[in-house]
Amino acid sequence: METALIAKEAKLTDTSQILQLVTFTLGGEEYAVNILKVQEINRMKEITRVPNAPYYVEGVINLRGKVIPVVSLRKMFGLPEEDMAQQKIMIMDIQGVTIGLIVDTVSEVLRISANIVEPPPAMTYSVSSEFISGIAKLEDRLIILLDMDRLIGKEETASMIGMAEKTAIKN
16 A cells, blocks of 8 residues: 555454454545445556546546546535645455545555444434444544445446546547
8 A cells, every 4th residue: 555554453352253444534534434435545657537437537637558447535525625735545356346535645554453443323314324334432532433334325326337438549
């Protein structure tokens, strides 16, 4: 991984199930995804725009000869766009598809016990809550755990694969 991450261990009282997470920020909030989904973390690079792509798809990048669709999580979450120097692209495997996700900053690799994770609170009529798999309660902060397979659905991944293939053929 290009970015040096600091591995931290939360208080592990129950070692029966340890979650390893990569934490990142978006709009001042801290989120985490399963480390097994993350392939690498890259600095922001030039993104080629793709016509008729969904509003949250920034375009595609060339990553070692492979065309990868890139999604803005800020746009997907309805957050205002900000030009941040530390933005990173997290390259992830979501449902067997390699996708880049733009995040504000990548914080750390965190190991926590599964017993400190609570189910997401019931949110009235919130579509966005369906991809929150839980909330980790650490001593000094809360971290929102995302289910990337639900966040980027099968239809969206199929659409992004087609878009990336069309772009690769043109180049």
